[in-house]
Amino acid sequence: MKTEETYTDKELIDKVLHKETAIFELIIRRYNPYLYRIGRMYNFNHEDTQDLMQEVYIEVFTHLEQFEGRSSFRTWISKIMLNRCYRKTQKWYSKHMESIEQNNQVIENLHNTETSKLVMNRELNSVIEKSLLNIPEEYRTAFTLREVTGLSVQETAAVLEISENNVKVRVNRAKAYLRKEIEKFYVKEDIFEFNLIYCDAMVSRVMNKIKEI
Template sequence: MSPGHSVIAKAISDENLITRILNGETHLYEQVMRKYNSQMYRISMSIVNDNKEAEDVMQTAYINAYRQLPNFKFQSSFNTWLTRILINESLLRKKRKIKLEKVLTESMHQHSTHQTTPLDALMNKELKQILEQAVLTLPEKYRMVFIMREVQGMSTNETMEVLELGESNVKIRLARAKEMLREELNNYWQPKEIFEFNLVRCDVIVNYVMVELGISN
């Protein structure tokens, strides 16, 4: 999102924006979309779990919201109202997808075999390397307990016997190992990087909706 768009979106309240749009300044709907695109994308992705589907959901939700704007009475926040429209559309798409997948699964049940794509293999390999590297950062006494209990599936009693440790010691070391792993893995990502929605994708959504609604932006 460009700095100019961000300033405008923050400077004008939702109520002011919607009122002006309803009074004929329809081009301002672009500001509404740019303000909420990242939020809408992340919420939709959390439901449909598909990049293209999430963008389709957003477009439909924006179009439906625009057409329903005259019925918006400001009894709740616009953010809440818009998000509900998005969630309803996301759940509807997910329901359709599940139904379709069920039909396909049932029809192909006798011939179904999971084949890993090159991309799946690459992602699995990279994730495996990240996890292995994180485990290697653990101090040996914690790493040994973690490998025995979580990787090898050894029982607490077996781990106690091998390492000559008491039960409480094994449990404490395992808990500490998990805590340290979480801290280490946190270094590989930032919350804002999850389902990131950049300017180019923002423009695609905005332009599609504006054209579909016949609004000049």
């Protein structure tokens, strides 16, 4: 009998498409760390990131037959997560922009609230994470996908829809921003880790939703 690690993505997908719904749990467990890091990269807190992950898994499950294998499954699911994060960011911006423009105090309050959250959130207490969240988004995104999540240059280029050379440029610029911190503290496996406890909870959440479909 095969273990979780020995199944390829294609084998798992084929099984799910052939009504072995329970197998989807293995896909969730395999991709929890990747999606979680992307959500945190966008500066969403732990709870919002989990909500986004659940939405992505449901979308993937209900549209799994649309995956044609032209790119890796990791590229495909990462791109869905990135799009979800982007839409949520834009939705928030559109909703709050009018009030922000009317009252500059809102900006100050927002800054104070977000700062408090960062201080209180133990998962963002390392210098690396704080520095990463402060660099320009296009560099942060490329760096996280390539160096933290572990996508190849080709996969990162496919997710971001840019050239491979552009990926390398963005990653190098991100490293320039982070060089001092990286040299002292950088351990990429520790950045934005999705704890096993959270992994089990995410599996339960998604699989319960799938049962309702």
